[in-house]
Amino acid sequence: AAQAQELPKLAVKSSYRIGFSQTESDNPWRLAFSKSMQDEAKRLGWTIVETNAGGSAAKQVADVRNLIAQRVDAIFISPREEKPLAPVVLEAKKAGIPVIIIDRNVDESIAKAGNDYITFIGSDFVQEGKRAAEWLVKATKKNAKIIELEGTTGSSPANDRKQGFHEYIKSYPGMQVIAAQTGNFTRDEGRKVMETLLQAHPEVTAVFAHNDEMALGAITALEAAGKKPGKDVIIVSIDGEKDALNAIIAGKLGATVECNPRFGVKAFQTLKDFAAGKKIPLKVINPDKFFDKNNARKYLPDAY
Amino acid sequence: MQNLLKQNGGLLALIVLFVFASLRYTGFLSEYNIESFLRYNAMFGLIALGMFFVIITGGIDLSVGSMAAFASVIAALMSPYGLLPAVLVPVLLCAVLGFLNGLVITRFKVMPFVVTLGMFLIARGLALIASGQQTVLLSSESGVGNLGQGDFLGFPIPAWMLFVAFALGTVFLIKAPYGRFALTIGGNEEAARLMGIPVEKVKLLVYSLSSALAGLAGVILATQFSAGQPNEGMGWELTAIAAVVVGGTLLTGGRGSVINTLVGVVLLGMIFTVLNFENGLGHININSYWQTVIRGLFLLVVVLLQSSGTRIKLNLNWKSA
């Protein structure tokens, strides 16, 4: 409560004008994210100004500045990069606009939660990678020749999920990554890459895909090559989209770690609580479920 | 009179848009908004300036976006060693890559489109390799960040760099022999060669210059956002080409104006700003995909304005002949 005094204040009103800086909107996950924000704003009758940085941290900084210039009541930022977006959070604070960071955080050494911005609501990519590894180790009885389908080269979810996965399997010498290539988070490229890698590495027994779309592409490739996904090759991925749950039910996909894109309700509620003067924790982790054949059917209707 | 309109079709659109936006949106004319606009668009301005000189020789440079990303990584890597290395090393490295572009274009007679498409891939690869596929943080001790984030005489430093570059560019085009040579080559390369103009040297120069300016934009990118980002600069080459064309320059080369290129950059940048502000009014809620459609339409309108202007000019010439 002491720290909260340093944050800009938000008057209690029935309706706000909110800025929302989205980092990109070129994949189903992001679109579901944006949609949940839009839906919640509509439900509450608030105005939401969404900007789209098209995957560029630089453009995102310009976008946030633009929102500041428009003097919106509060800003939600889903940052592209930790460091580049941090200074602009301070600028918002200086302009008296409270900020909530969503999904990925900003550099805490420059901007501090509870001090410079209200809080961070997010997911933990490294953790996701770990959970995927954990399941795979069990499912393959500590022995697997793995093909890793990576996300867009250099992007933080790709880097972090890889890191988490590799950290976990390090202690299992039977878990061997025999090939790792980027499928750019897309189904089409995931398929193409898998087709090619299958030719070069027919001995593969497991696939770890950095997201569901690539996993679904890999399933198509495996089937075309006459292999049975789920039996000959065990697949695990991350996200928890509807198609992935369907694939789990069909026995083709082993499991997927949820990375919930629906931040809307939580984000807006947090802002309301802040306006009402409630104490906000410095970090709000969106609880991520884990889907496998035991619960896929149950959660299917809710999947995005 | 109408000739003026043609040459300044872009400027006209800019003025109209600017007046419209200042009247409609509060905060549009705020010092904060204008400075942040300039700070960000300075990068595109520098790239477009280099692209301009390439295009007037009848060439094209697709590698600038990757080049800027590469430079930003190098700048971040060099930042612990101080300002000078952080600026000079990336700019020089890029100039060398640009020189290579020029070398392949002149020696092996490969089309600029292909050569720079190759460099588009290569520079991106180099950026990823140099950065270890991670964002490279800028050293905060050396104060390099000031270059992108600081002010000079109350004005953003990147904006100063932009204005100085365009002033020098104008002088170079109008007064320097090599500037005129570049225009001449674009007009008719064979004739220029037969006239005894050092065609190869000029091309080497413009491609090096374009890359060096892209490198400088990359330095600004790194210092302004405190990080070298190997995945930045996607699509910047198209933005730069569009800005040059909106500035009234022919892609076939031989004609063009430096200042109108700046107008093109500002105009294209302002489209984004205006869209954001319009969204903020809350009358309509343009989601991101409608924004892309509107951006395309806007570009269409601006280019149409230009092209109908072109016809006015032709007709006029007959009358004054």
Place this chain on the structure above:
Amino acid sequence: MLESKMLKPKNTPPRKPLDVRQILQQYGGVLTLLVLFVFNAIFTPHFLSLQTLNINLTQVATIVIVGVGMTLVIATGGIDLSVGSLMAISGALAPLIFLNHAFEGTVLGNVLAMTLPILLAGVFGMFNGFLITRFQMQPIIATLILFIAGRGIAQVMSDGKLQTFTNPGFAELGQGKWLGIPIQVYLMVLVVALAVYLLKSTVFGRQVVAVGGNEKASELAGIPVQQVKMWVYAISGLLAGLAGLIVIAVNSSSDANQVGENMELDAIAAVAVGGTLLEGGKATIVGTLIGALIIQLIRYTLLAQGVPDAVALVVKGLIIVGAVALQKERRN
């Protein structure tokens, strides 16, 4: 004089080194392809198999199909940046048709879904042509407009959603086989064959090349220059539309954000590597096929060899420039 005659009894000028260059120039593309092939045959396990062939052919099919349209456009001295977006538009429309209640599960639905999107893409292509002919816009800018807006249009059509479907009839287009060879490979061969015929033997094809070679002269020779240009952009649009359908059929899903991304670069690279002049006036469809195969094989090789993506970019860039440089004409 006499001495030189005695030294070289045959009175022909020394031609040996010259011939090598000429061969390179003429067959540089094929040679590059061959080198890549031999390299893989030796170093990539399981390369020499029907499966590998099929994979490469299916993966290259869309590049070739779009590349053919691009070749025609480039032959007139233009360029088409909008192909990727047009693929997305066509890919977004098809599921809207066959998932529509009126048609769901019917053959008519699938037939319409396989034709209307292609036609729509063709109409957008015509729009490109219209801007270029009617307003004398520079092709790179005219098509940049749809490059930007087209993807937005596709997203608007599908409301930005990923459209997934199970439609075995439609999926045949991308997943079906006939005599063990994928349907899309037949489509590719058909498109190439038609285009070769069009460009070589028809009045329209020769007019395309003439317009690219000298527009003013073509006009004065009575060639309907504006119509010719309009049509090449329309054809490019149609072919992009077809490629869009293939992509969504293979994946049984249509993502307006992703379908056809970066296709313009692959297609242009294929055309250039194939030996077509980017300034127009000279074009080869078979060259484009070879160019696309080279690009595909580079990709395959780098993946199969496990080359990291960052390094792969550098290698790919070098090979593209190298392959084009090989084929350059000697300067007098």
Place this chain on the structure above:
Amino acid sequence: MATREQLLLSMEDICKSFTGTRALTNASLQVRPGEVHALIGQNGAGKSTLLKILTGAYRKDSGKIWFDGREVDFKTPLDAQKGGIGTIYQEVNLVPQRSVSENILLGREPRKYGMIDWKAMHLQAQKILQGMGIQLDVRQELGSFPIATQQMVAIARAVSQQARLVVMDEPTSSLDEQEVETLFAVINKLKSENVSVIFVSHYLDELFAICDQITVMRDGKIVHTGPIKKISKFELVSKMLGREVGDVQCSGRTGFHKQHAAATQPLLNARGLKQGLRLKGVDLTVRKGEIVGLAGLLGSGRTETAQALFGAEPLNAGEVGWKNQTTRLTSPRKAIALGMGFCSEDRKKEGIVPHLSVRENLTLALMPRIAKFGRIDVRQQEEIVERFIQRLGIKCSSPEQPIRELSGGNQQKVLLARWLCMNPDLLILDEPTRGIDVGAKAEIQQLISELSENGLGVLMISSELEELTEGCHRVVVLREGKTAGELAGTITEHQIMHAMAGTEGASQHA
């Protein structure tokens, strides 16, 4: 023979092959200081190639070049320029978008602190042009001036370089008489400064008027060299063509043999054509089987008239009748469908499609006609091409050779054939024999005559008065965009000149 030391230039045993053709075989050329050296030969004889090798635009296969007492090997035109050779290339090779001053001085512009001194540059350019008796706004874009002016600018550029040798490849082909006079004055001045000139032209009169020495080329070889005084025109022509003096037939001075056949039905009837500020009322009629000349000074609107009649430039006003019906000429396509053909004066910009073969260039307009369901009948196409290559004596290694590799004159013949093969009713020819050697010229003129006897109507623009007087049944004279007179019957050059200039002596329009 003079030694290398006495000579300014000595090219020895130059050989040059292009893929497929042998352009030069042991060609040698000697030029003394202060001499004007004529270089002459049929189209494709290798004149331009030899000169381009000299100036570094092409590389030679073998041979030696001595210049100013030293052996040289210019690798680029810049080298040659620095070495003291100024050049006017056959096609106007300047940059239309740049100003006149830049076109004259770029590359050696006056500088101040390393930057261009524009004021001094314009002044200097103006002075150079004034020295040649030309007055124009040097700040304007070169492209806004007529071709002839551009040619004069090219000349100004070459002669103002303080060169020891000025190479002129067909500088007069787009100049009128007055400008040729100016050029001759310039050449004489150069001569008096001990500068040598190599002068290429197909106009024999010009050679005899200005040159000291002459070298004749045929098929890439030198067949004669010596003082011009010692050779007659007939000998010259026979050497060029490789035939005996007796064989060279020459009835008139041109190849025309005019039949005074009574003109029949009108084919084309144009009244009051107006367009922009260039055409202000042109009237003319062409009848079936008639050759009508269109005369006028440079810029009088001849090319504009031709282009307007062919539908290439939209008219503002005027009526056009075609075979007794009024039509609107909206596009070349329509004009072609009606039965017209048009050969432009600017073959590089408006004629050839450089990368395409001779075959395709020749049948460019014909293609739709020899196609079935859009498919070209290649057999028929080849037949037609073969026929015209023979009939016009087009020199090419094969019909598949790209047209850009042909010499200028042969390109012109292909373009003529493009229209002849269409069997048109009316042929509009804008300077059809420009840049064509005497032999070919006579053949083409003869061909035009024959075709007109068979009913073809011809509208011919020419700056050569004798072509008009000998070839045309009637001559329409334009002055400042208006029809200023019409001459029929026995036409004299005198009459035409008066009509062009607007002085007495021209019979008024009938």
